[in-house]
Amino acid sequence: MPDPVDPRRVSELPLDELVACHECDLLMRKPHLALGEKAQCPRCGYELYAHRYKVVERSLALVIAALLLYVPANFLPIMQLNLLGQASQDTVWSGVLGLFNTGMQGIAVVVFLCSMGIPLLKLLCQLAVLLSIRWNIGRSYGLLIYRIYHHLRDWGMLEVYLMGVLVAIVKLADLAELNLGLGLVCFVSLLLVQVWLEVVMSPHQIWQALSGEDIHAGD
């Protein structure tokens, strides 16, 4: 745990020896972390930052894996329904189209953004940031893109969509014959890779590497 700073001497300390909690504004002396450790705010418990091993390389591998899974996850059928000899398939994309074509354009846009648009944008932002660090080019754009990424973070809702798929399966299972498709497998994998990526890609190290304070922060 980091030590809260003695108020009398705080103005004399240089900024890079301090850290403040983003959620409760408590000012502390910055602890030095070994690999694999993380610092939490002693007052509110917020994770201040973590120090992880080979962040850039591991994240790059995961981003590329996620991007490869993205297309099959969204365009291969998640399930197929057979009713009285007719079959219909569901993909993430066809759900968006279905809403759009029945006059619910507003909801179609929201569903598109939360389940396809923003998750893709997030991955592309992460890829751009990681490449910018790795190849040491365009860091000022990297900073901007990483800021955009942080604004998008909460709005990608793959895990909620997966829960929606489960609810729909249960609702339909009694009514008609239902087959699950390859798209579902890809979708679950995409979700897992993306969650893993968010754990590995420790923001503090990425910011440091991007800003040039410590170019090897992500190694």
Add this chain to the structure above:
Amino acid sequence: MRAIDAGILICGECHELNRQDPETDEQTCTRCGALVHARRPNSLMRTWALLLTSAILYIPANLLPIMTVNSLGQGSPSTIMAGVIELVQHGMIPIAAVVFIASILVPTFKLVGIALLLFSVQRHQPLSARQRIIMYRFIEFIGRWSMLDIFVIAILVAVVNFGRIASIEANLGAVAFASVVVITMLAAVTFDPRLIWDNTESDDDHE
């Protein structure tokens, strides 16, 4: 001690520390270039505004049908609650519970919870800072799960598509419901959690 008391501002985006510059109103972060504020400007007012908007939309979201099931020429519209009841009648209690929690409990809890947070921050009562931060984290974490019903509708509309035999279409209630979810999420983003710890001198000792 709070960073604001030491004249230090935290960047809201990259969490870099910046010394407060008394001469300018619009200070930007030295690392990422975002605007830095000691506290998000007008956080409480904006959150109140978003909260009221979503509270108004909450009424049509629950009263209007969210989708209509057309089967052999007959259409039966259903509201959120009707969908839950139907699941219970089919004996699918666990899924009914999930839908009930995501679509009814969570939005209601969020509206009440954000109102309580705002009220307690403004009046310095009736919750302790620790209770408030738990409430804030819970609201922030759970908000997205209310989109569940919207996604279910999207999937059902796509898969139950057999022309006259059976089809499903979305209705206006779903629009109102999606708006409630998005606007309450925005309200959680607008609320500045650092306000929770201001004015709580007794909790400031962080034992």
